[in-house]
Amino acid sequence: MIRLEHVDKVYRTGHGDTQVLTDVNLDVRVGERIAIIGGNGAGKSTLIRIISGIELPTRGTVDTRMKISWPLAFSGAFQGSLTGVDNVRFICRIYGRDWRDALEFVDDFAQLGKYLREPIKTYSSGMRARLAFAISMLIEFDCYLLDEVFAVGDARFQARCQEELFGKRADRAFIIVSHDARFLYDHCERGSVLRKGVLTHYPTLVEAQESHDEYMRSAQP
Template sequence: MIKLTGISKYYEVMGGRRAVLDNISLSISPGEHVGVLGRNGAGKSTLVRIIGGAEQPSSGQVERGMTVSWPLAFTGGFQPSLTGADNLRFICRIYDVDYAQRVAFVQDFSELGPYLYEPVGIYSSGMRARLAFAISMTIDFDCYLIDEVIAVGDESFRQKCRVELFEKRADKAMIVVSHSHRYLKGTCSRFLLLRDSKVEEYTDFDEAYMQYKMMLEGQDAAASATTTQ
């Protein structure tokens, strides 16, 4: 199980300190698929990074009783002067898995061809994301963090990602961030709505999405009223 207790995250901005997450407590059980909704800037990606350990909370505690992936398609950990293959080799060494058994899969899945042996610094953002997703699939995690990763590449590549992740690893826990109605409803059974730095939990997607749409419409109305004043 992954357990978050009293998690808060603040950023220093012009005019003072802004709370992105405020005293959030929740848990994720093995095999559970949790969808995360919220407007842009609500803290969805921050929450995912904190769960994965890529970012530390300002206060609170994260207990991880499962192995947790980095956010899929997250490319911030790549060394740009190394080739894609060398970055894979380094990650295999960290996780104590055999590089030789995984490089063929990464080359085939990422569809990078000879670019796998070129420095990551020359990759486009899409190429980096393909490499990150492919490498993520070579490590067996108990929980996968998914932050709009299926938006990577063309439809054929996105379908390949869906099969590799949601069909072959359906028994794994997943935390899924997406703006897609169909995507979340089809993959998750529990939903978190981030609103005003707090988390609201729902087991019914239609109710969660209705609240999400009402929140967006309310913000649009408030912004329109401010503009006309």
């Protein structure tokens, strides 16, 4: 289970404090697939980073009793001066994987060719995302965090991502952030709407999406 209780997130800026999340509560059980829906700037990516442990909440508690992935395609932990190969070896040492087998998988999955042996700092954002996703598939997690991951790569890469996640790991939990409603309907069972940092839960994804769509229409000038 993953449980967030009364989570707030406040960023301190030169213009004062900015509250991004307010009193967020969320439960995720084994095998559940939950969509987090919201407009730009609603706090979705911040929420995903807090669930993953990349960031800490300002207040509240995050109780994780599952093995949780980092946000898929997140490349913030890469060492830019090291090559893609070196980063694969580093991750494998942390998780006890044989790096030689892992490297063959990553090379085939990410399709970076010679750039896999070049420093990460020379990569485009799309190349970094593809490498990060491929490395994510090396480790087995109980819950996977997706934050617009399928916006990167060509059709072959996206099809491979679909098979690895929703085919081979169909029994895992997923928390998915996406603006693609069709994608959410294909893969999620229920939804929650994040609006101005406040998370509201709905029993079905249809109700969550309809609530979000109605709000967005009303907010238009």
